[in-house]
Amino acid sequence: MEDERIEQQLYRRLATDAGFVDPDAGIVTAIGGRYVATRSLLAHLPRDLQWHEAPFWMSPGEPEQTE
Amino acid sequence: MSVLPFMPLATAGSLIRQRRLSPVEYTQALIDHTAAVDGRLHAFLMQSPQQALSDARAAEAAIMAGQWRGSMHGIPYGLKDVIDYAGMPTTGNSAAIVNNIPDAHAAVTRRLIDAGSVMMGKLALHELSIGGPSFDLPWPVPINPWADDHFAGGSSSGCAVAVAAGMLPAAIGTDTGGSVRSPAANCGVVGMKPTRGLLSCNGIIPLAHSLDCVGVLTRTVRDNALVLQSLTATNAKARTNYIETLDRGVVGLRIGLIRHFYAGDETAHPEQVTALDQAATLLEKLGAEIVEIRLPRREEFSACCALILFSEAYAIFRGLLTQRFAQLGEHARTSIMSGATVSAADYIDAQRWRARLTRATNAAFDGLHAAITATNLDPAYPLSDSAAKTRALARHCRHPFSVTGHPAIAVPAGFSSAGLPLSLQIVGNYFDERGVYRIANAYQRATDWTSRRPANLRAA
Numbered sequence: 001m002e003d004e005r006i007e008q009q010l011y012r013r014l015a016t017d018a019g020f021v022d023p024d025a026g027i028v029t030a031i032g033g034r035y036v037a038t039r040s041l042l043a044h045l046p047r048d049l050q051w052h053e054a055p056f057w058m059s060p061g062e063p064e065q066t067e
Numbered sequence: 068m069s070v071l072p073f074m075p076l077a078t079a080g081s082l083i084r085q086r087r088l089s090p091v092e093y094t095q096a097l098i099d100h101t102a103a104v105d106g107r108l109h110a111f112l113m114q115s116p117q118q119a120l121s122d123a124r125a126a127e128a129a130i131m132a133g134q135w136r137g138s139m140h141g142i143p144y145g146l147k148d149v150i151d152y153a154g155m156p157t158t159g160n161s162a163a164i165v166n167n168i169p170d171a172h173a174a175v176t177r178r179l180i181d182a183g184s185v186m187m188g189k190l191a192l193h194e195l196s197i198g199g200p201s202f203d204l205p206w207p208v209p210i211n212p213w214a215d216d217h218f219a220g221g222s223s224s225g226c227a228v229a230v231a232a233g234m235l236p237a238a239i240g241t242d243t244g245g246s247v248r249s250p251a252a253n254c255g256v257v258g259m260k261p262t263r264g265l266l267s268c269n270g271i272i273p274l275a276h277s278l279d280c281v282g283v284l285t286r287t288v289r290d291n292a293l294v295l296q297s298l299t300a301t302n303a304k305a306r307t308n309y310i311e312t313l314d315r316g317v318v319g320l321r322i323g324l325i326r327h328f329y330a331g332d333e334t335a336h337p338e339q340v341t342a343l344d345q346a347a348t349l350l351e352k353l354g355a356e357i358v359e360i361r362l363p364r365r366e367e368f369s370a371c372c373a374l375i376l377f378s379e380a381y382a383i384f385r386g387l388l389t390q391r392f393a394q395l396g397e398h399a400r401t402s403i404m405s406g407a408t409v410s411a412a413d414y415i416d417a418q419r420w421r422a423r424l425t426r427a428t429n430a431a432f433d434g435l436h437a438a439i440t441a442t443n444l445d446p447a448y449p450l451s452d453s454a455a456k457t458r459a460l461a462r463h464c465r466h467p468f469s470v471t472g473h474p475a476i477a478v479p480a481g482f483s484s485a486g487l488p489l490s491l492q493i494v495g496n497y498f499d500e501r502g503v504y505r506i507a508n509a510y511q512r513a514t515d516w517t518s519r520r521p522a523n524l525r526a527a
Binding site: 045 | 388
């Protein structure tokens, strides 16, 4: 019950932060559903990403190039 | 029926050059054919017959004056309705932006105009290129020409339907998470997503800036190469000419088979598995060396792709989402909203993960000329089957090469027992589109799938 209340608060906060003027008009439910969906995607994220691993456009390159 | 609607672009272009086919006659034949079949198929959002006939007359006059501009001169084409054509609405099939009229052409449109091509109109799509099919949009859902009431694939749905049904020899779409390759596979046509960055996305409604690509749909591989060649004519990165290597066959080429994508991580429709295994065997008989390779699991690529796509789409459309919430269709609304629930740190992590997945793919491609795998895991499903729609969202092999940016082409690979198209995906090394075309052309020439026509092209 407490978990559900916290989740509702989180979804309402997300809806408000996203700029929806009426976060109760079905939007809280919708954003809650999307929140759950993206958590399942994030569950695939590797846990062992290292400091040096960067997105391709900001790659530090090979070690010899940065030393 | 006139032979013109299904005439290969290469043939039409050659006849036009020799002044044996009038661009005006050709264009009029396609306008008439479209009028006969599109009332039921819904490929076009907007036709532009006056613009088309004006373009065709200009092309004819130039050719008669000895000013032939290349293989696309006098050739009709259509644009997915996220691609700007100055003065014509770019709606994204969304009520939220239905009055958006650009005052300049997209970069790819400009190339086609410079090549002397004939603009036939704007083509149907999923709203703003995201998700679908949806039934709450301004225009109806396109129908697969191969089977009544079956999904045409998307998001470049109208492009594939128009090409498959003979309304156009070529269409220009966009591919962010597979939006050219999906409809190409479902409709039995050729769909090329070139290396990310090869073609400019200037003048196109974006979906995800780091994933978006412009793509080409045609009925044959040769036609596809001709269109891409005209689009890259002045691009220094493009290793043109795509045509000169097209007929060299596959003898001595080393091709990776990513079988675990369709018969391991998850199992494709049995007829799709058989078609892909037979394609590998055929390429081997034609002289290629087939080597089974392993990439990270397909689901990892898809999760990474979706996180990046949702985040970037939200960054692009969040203003639209809040200001015109009720005007967006439900699917686009909820898909875009997903990005609001991904933190900046999660997005950066997804991009770091993407770099790792790309490195793993490049390592597996080392020493290979290309790789092959499935495009979709299943043939098209009936539009009335909502469970199949949900299932199909995850059952395909398009996301890996959206994530890595490799060039990838969907090529017809036969038909299911229900008469629905099956598809092979061929993936090349970066900026080696001509290697991809070479293999695809060898495969297409050794099979007869392209010679079949949708049987039910009847009037509405």
